[in-house]
Amino acid sequence: MQLKCSHCHKSFLPTEIKDHRGKGLKMHIACPHCQAWLARHMGYTLAKLLAFYGGIIALICSFVMDDTSQVTTL
Numbered sequence: 654m655q656l657k658c659s660h661c662h663k664s665f666l667p668t669e670i671k672d673h674r675g676k677g678l679k680m681h682i683a684c685p686h687c688q689a690w691l692a693r694h695m696g697y698t699l700a701k702l703l704a705f706y707g708g709i710i711a712l713i714c715s716f717v718m719d720d721t722s723q724v725t726t727l
């Protein structure tokens with residue numbers, strides 16, 4: 654799996670990464686070409702997915718709660 658730097662747009666392999674900082678979703682890796690700090694792609698995708706589904710769940714919950722409150726007031 655190749656990674657792509659969002660700074661210099663060059664591809665590199667995970668084995669080429671020499672430096673990283675942080676843990677989990679806040680993990681950053683250093684580009685072997687330009688040394689720019691990049692958010693790990695997988696973590697970033699996962700965080701975006703969680704935010705997306707979290708938003709949908711919140712929407713459904715508010716909708717269901719609105720519905721039940723209407724039912725109880727009737």
Ligand SMILES: [Zn+2]
Pocket residue numbers: 658659660661662663684685686687688689
């Ligand atoms: Zn780079």
